[in-house]
């Protein structure tokens with residue numbers, strides 16, 4: 001099987017005091033196929049964000065391996081790992097994490113300029129295309145304090161996609177948005193996934209997770225169960241029935 005990301009026996013242990021430690025990820029195995037749309041759900045504190053940060057190399061696992069796009073990223077030096085994160089992965093966070101004092105456009109292009117892998121003309125052209133696709137073209141020169149949360153998240157998605165990464169990670173990307181904006185953001189994730197980008201989200205929201213193809217349920221540092229919903233299609237999928245199917249399943253998991 002051709003996996004874009006495969007983690008084996010991933011452990012994360014935090015030290016919580018002089019002689020105390022807490023095991024947050026307990027030998028987690030996960031394999032994500034190129035083009036998949038996967039959500040991670042589960043109770044608060046079960047280790048969802050920790051899993052996301054460890055499989056993406058944003059945080060260093062205590063043990064275990066992660067192979068991303070053919071490279072064992074758990075064996076890389078931070079400098080090499082940072083280069084992969086910058087150009088081969090996209091990240092979208094609940095609180096947007098855009099830089100103050102930079103326009104929307106500059107926020108979007110900054111990481112690709114830093115990576116120096118493409119000409120500025122190529123990067124700018126992609127930024128305009130992404131802003132067009134996400135409906136924020138008119139906001140290119142706006143300050144980030146002048147736009148709505150939904151618009152900020154669209155900009156954050158453009159920033160995540162600026163280097164055309166094969167995978168985008170989202171940690172509660174709709175957590176700070178109202179239901180309308182949240183829906184629009186999920187439409188964008190569905191679109192980028194339909195164009196081939198792998199998506200892995202952590203979410204508490206059943207509506208959000210029901211757009212994904214596979215849902216992992218985490219409890220107490222392990223993936224306790226998984227649900228296959230099949231690919232979401234805006235034209236043909238019945239959103240309500242997917243949501244109900246997922247809700248019933250989550251209830252059976254004790255969520």
Ligand SMILES: Nc1ncnc2c1ncn2[C@@H]1O[C@H](COP(=O)(O)OP(=O)(O)OP(=O)(O)O)[C@@H](O)[C@H]1O
Pocket residue numbers: 014015016024042043044045046047048049050051
């Ligand atoms: N840097 C850290 N140091 C110590 N403990 C941490 C650290 N980061 C997270 N934890 C602990 O790890 C556990 C799992 O946290 P994590 O954020 O992964 O959970 P989560 O399932 O994403 O929770 P939520 O749904 O509330 O965001 C929590 O008990 C948290 O307190």
